[in-house]
Amino acid sequence: MTDCSSDSSETQTDDSSSSSQTNCPRCGSPVTMEVVTGPTEARVSPCGCRVAPGFLERH
Template sequence: MRSDRDDHESDDTAADRDDSAADRDGSSPPDCPRCGEPIAFLTVSGPMTGSVSPCGCSVPPALVHRED
């Protein structure tokens, strides 16, 4: 029989797995080429048109890339 503590520990382990999957490559999000803020999302609306979130800057999609 499992206790509430056992259930809580298994939830923590699942959260740790999710965090490690997100950080698997060990890099941080790319920075906006216009303002330098970390980019969460890139929305591409054309071959030379895009915007990044959360800062909202308009940037060509080709300028957004991850540093290795």
């Protein structure tokens, strides 16, 4: 059961690294992925808001 304790400390480390995620400029949700849907349009996941292509590269 000592192994479970070490797993929870790893989870806490992962949570602190996720705080550096970029937020959606439209709704403020954390963004995990950008999908370019056209030359002037992209969508971010998981919220699905439209953004300009290259949004994640700029942030």
